Amino acid sequence: MKFVLDFWVQLGNWLEGVLSGWGVPVWGVNLIIDIVLAVILLVVGILAVIIFTPMERKVIARMQDRPGPNRVWPYGTLIAFADAIKMLTKEDIVPRKSDKGLHMLAALLVAMPAVLIFAVLPFGRGVIGQNLNVGILFILAIGSIHVLAVLIAGWGANNKFSLLSAFRVVNQLLAYEIPMVLCILAVVLFTDTMSMQGIVERQTIPFFVVMPVAGFIFLICAMAEANRSPVDLLEADSEMVAGYMVEYSGMKFAMFFIAEYVNMFAVAIIISTLFLGGYKFFGLEDVAPVLSPVIVFAKACLVIFVMLWFRGTFPRMRFDQLVSFSWKFFVPLSLVNLLLAALVVKLPIANPKAAPWVEGAVMLIANIALLAVTFFILNRAARRIEGPSALKRIVAVER
Amino acid sequence: MTLLSDYNFIGVFALLAIAFPFIALGVAWLLRPKKPNPSKTDTYECGQPTVGDTWVQFRAQYYIYALVFVVFDIEAAFLFPWAVAYHALPLYAWFEAFIFVAILVLGLVYAWRKGALRWQ
Numbered sequence: 151m152k153f154v155l156d157f158w159v160q161l162g163n164w165l166e167g168v169l170s171g172w173g174v175p176v177w178g179v180n181l182i183i184d185i186v187l188a189v190i191l192l193v194v195g196i197l198a199v200i201i202f203t204p205m206e207r208k209v210i211a212r213m214q215d216r217p218g219p220n221r222v223w224p225y226g227t228l229i230a231f232a233d234a235i236k237m238l239t240k241e242d243i244v245p246r247k248s249d250k251g252l253h254m255l256a257a258l259l260v261a262m263p264a265v266l267i268f269a270v271l272p273f274g275r276g277v278i279g280q281n282l283n284v285g286i287l288f289i290l291a292i293g294s295i296h297v298l299a300v301l302i303a304g305w306g307a308n309n310k311f312s313l314l315s316a317f318r319v320v321n322q323l324l325a326y327e328i329p330m331v332l333c334i335l336a337v338v339l340f341t342d343t344m345s346m347q348g349i350v351e352r353q354t355i356p357f358f359v360v361m362p363v364a365g366f367i368f369l370i371c372a373m374a375e376a377n378r379s380p381v382d383l384l385e386a387d388s389e390m391v392a393g394y395m396v397e398y399s400g401m402k403f404a405m406f407f408i409a410e411y412v413n414m415f416a417v418a419i420i421i422s423t424l425f426l427g428g429y430k431f432f433g434l435e436d437v438a439p440v441l442s443p444v445i446v447f448a449k450a451c452l453v454i455f456v457m458l459w460f461r462g463t464f465p466r467m468r469f470d471q472l473v474s475f476s477w478k479f480f481v482p483l484s485l486v487n488l489l490l491a492a493l494v495v496k497l498p499i500a501n502p503k504a505a506p507w508v509e510g511a512v513m514l515i516a517n518i519a520l521l522a523v524t525f526f527i528l529n530r531a532a533r534r535i536e537g538p539s540a541l542k543r544i545v546a547v548e549r
Numbered sequence: 550m551t552l553l554s555d556y557n558f559i560g561v562f563a564l565l566a567i568a569f570p571f572i573a574l575g576v577a578w579l580l581r582p583k584k585p586n587p588s589k590t591d592t593y594e595c596g597q598p599t600v601g602d603t604w605v606q607f608r609a610q611y612y613i614y615a616l617v618f619v620v621f622d623i624e625a626a627f628l629f630p631w632a633v634a635y636h637a638l639p640l641y642a643w644f645e646a647f648i649f650v651a652i653l654v655l656g657l658v659y660a661w662r663k664g665a666l667r668w669q
Binding site for chain 2: 180181184185187188189191192237238239240241242243244245246247248257258261262263265266268269279280282283287288305308309310311313317320321324325327328331332335338339342343344391396397400401402404405469470473474477478481482485488489492493495496
């Protein structure tokens with residue numbers, strides 16, 4: 151019974167036992183288990199592309215009142231396989247004016263960080279590639295390679311659309327990294343650890359309830375980092391065709407495509423780990439640990455659905471608005487939020503001996519107060535710019 | 550378990566992650582046709598011949614944003630150890646962080662007032 155309920159951890163132990171029984175030395179056993187685990191995680195990453203491509207196209211299509219892909223059996227759900235076959239058999243066109251080396255290097259580099267992030271994502275208690283004690287820092291460090299790959303792709307193509315996209319890397323990907331890091335810091339303050347599994351274990355109440363400000367800022371910043379519409383100014387197809395990937399075709403384009411969807415899946419798991427309680431679901435993870443990956447996957451699907459909902463609802467932001475939104479709104483707000491979180495942790499009422507929800511409740515009240523102050527300041531700024539009737543005018547237009 | 554052996558798996562996984570695009574592009578190289586011609590390999594600008602040089606200087610505005618970014622990114626790097634050790638520190642640590650953040654906010658306000666954050 152224990153084998154079934156705690157299947158994933160027991161599977162590792164079983165494999166280790168079998169290999170030791172065959173007389174394989176300890177380092178060999180570890181190496182084989184590492185390789186098996188790495189291959190499994192890579193396959194999980196690639197599966198994300200196969201699952202989320204049809205999901206995105208179907209969801210967006212239903213929101214826009216059209217059927218979406220419906221030819222590939224059944225109901226267009228295997229469209230990703232058709233795409234894969236098409237990509238594999240397409241000619242690889244390299245523009246003759248481009249820097250050939252950089253053109254190739256970017257395609258090789260872009261999928262690597264997206265896949266490598268999966269090494270520290272927790273899918274259950276003990277079901278994790280490697281529970282690094284600096285897990286979240288590892289994700290940030292590896293994630294920054296993506297910025298480099300996009301910049302190389304934009305510069306190397308020798309195309310004006312691509313170059314504009316490379317310019318925008320500086321503003322979008324870099325600007326939105328700051329508030330994201332500051333929100334992660336607020337979570338680290340509460341959990342006292344940087345290990346991804348430790349963050350889940352110390353999260354009695356999901357942090358999205360405890361600190362909604364940090365949660366929403368992180369969600370939007372993560373969407374900007376994963377380059378999702380409405381904050382996908384890097385590849386804004388109505389302005390610059392496809393930005394940095396305009397000169398890529400065939401399998402090289404597929405690398406960028408895979409990187410985007412794997413990134414989206416990774417970001418969704420990071421959000422569900424940091425803010426939605428990861429593999430915890432009302433004690434179900436203790437009763438049947440075999441279901442923990444299912445819980446994580448369900449939460450990731452929820453986050454991705456919200457992202458697609460954003461895409462279906464909001465128009466794309468203007469570029470200068472996007473930049474100002476980060477530097478003039480998110481950065482100050484997340485700084486205040488960080489100091490507020492630090493203060494709440496040190497309050498005498500929220501000591502570790504009190505019930506775990508006391509700290510959470512205090513933080514929630516502090517967050518609501520912070521939101522009220524923010525809206526007060528924004529309202530005053532809007533009045534100064536547009537006169538006292540700004541809000542009334544908006545309401546009138548809405549009617 | 551020592552700290553360094555934690556990274557054995559990361560190393561194996563990194564090798565696999567680096568090998569993955571090589572395998573994918575290699576398979577495509579076996580399967581794909583290869584018939585380039587001058588109009589295919591031309592720079593794509595919606596059918597128009599491209600005018601002038603593409604590799605120009607970045608505008609100075611981007612460097613200003615990048616500079617502000619570097620300041621705040623280093624700040625975050627300094628705040629991570631503070632956040633992890635925070636529970637063990639006295640309340641005094643909050644004031645230290647407050648002063649540290651306040652100095653950086655002053656820098657942000659300065660950049661804001663100077664118009665560095667306004668898109669021109």
